[in-house]
Amino acid sequence: AQKVTQAQTEISVVEKEDVTLDCVYETRDTTYYLFWYKQPPSGELVFLIRRNSFDEQNEISGRYSWNFQKSTSSFNFTITASQVVDSAVYFCALSERGKLTGGGNKLTFGTGTQLKVEL
Amino acid sequence: ETGVTQTPRHLVMGMTNKKSLKCEQHLGHNAMYWYKQSAKKPLELMFVYNFKEQTENNSVPSRFSPECPNSSHLFLHLHTLQPEDSALYLCASSQGGRGAYNEQFFGPGTRLTVL
Numbered sequence: 626a627q628k629v630t631q632a633q634t635e636i637s638v639v640e641k642e643d644v645t646l647d648c649v650y651e652t653r654d655t656t657y658y659l660f661w662y663k664q665p666p667s668g669e670l671v672f673l674i675r676r677n678s679f680d681e682q683n684e685i686s687g688r689y690s691w692n693f694q695k696s697t698s699s700f701n702f703t704i705t706a707s708q709v710v711d712s713a714v715y716f717c718a719l720s721e722r723g724k725l726t727g728g729g730n731k732l733t734f735g736t737g738t739q740l741k742v743e744l
Numbered sequence: 745e746t747g748v749t750q751t752p753r754h755l756v757m758g759m760t761n762k763k764s765l766k767c768e769q770h771l772g773h774n775a776m777y778w779y780k781q782s783a784k785k786p787l788e789l790m791f792v793y794n795f796k797e798q799t800e801n802n803s804v805p806s807r808f809s810p811e812c813p814n815s816s817h818l819f820l821h822l823h824t825l826q827p828e829d830s831a832l833y834l835c836a837s838s839q840g841g842r843g844a845y846n847e848q849f850f851g852p853g854t855r856l857t858v859l
Contacts, residue, residue, distance in 0.1 A: 658845040668832060670850035720845050729775040729792040729799050729840040730848065736786050
């Protein structure tokens with residue numbers, strides 16, 4: 626069965642520090658997708674990135690970067706020069722092919738990492 | 745109108761009440777989802793609809809009854825709930841099709857409290 630582990634329950638940093646959020650996944654499938662979402666206090670999950678299992682290139686988007694390593698089944702997320710607005714719960718998720726034969730997309734989420742950025 | 749909207753944002757109900765949660769998406773997607781988010785637990789997928797047809801019922805108790813009249817609207821009808829059903833209920837949508845991997849876009853959720 627697929628599983629996503631986010632071992633860090635809560636992380637506190639001071640503004641401008643870099644922080645890495647860990648995500649480890651388990652799957653038997655060779656084709657799968659990984660996602661990161663941000664959930665600010667307002668409650669809405671905001672999509673950040675999708676990465677397929679065949680693309681191990683790291684990705685950078687502004688202060689955000691992602692490191693995907695199939696060898697260790699990890700998809701870690703780094704925020705550079707963190708800001709107070711980055712305070713939120715961050716979720717990693719996994720989607721496997723063909724889990725919903727009728728259509729749609731079944732995501733398995735980790736338990737999330739609460740990031741607190743203080744002044 | 746923003747992507748995925750949910751009403752109401754907050755709901756308090758007694759165990760004998762009947763209420764409904766509403767979700768609407770303005771993204772042209774064809775798949776819609778209900779999730780339950782309880783404290784200290786991963787998001788739990790409840791139901792999936794694709795082109796108005798239910799494609800997943802994740803062993804959800806019958807006191808939760810979904811309805812999808814079209815690809816833009818999704819309802820969750822609630823009756824005789826239990827206090828442990830108190831949670832944040834999130835709706836999401838995505839471009840779906842068989843084997844799709846598209847990202848899901850979420851609404852702000854309905855914070856439900858069952859007394």
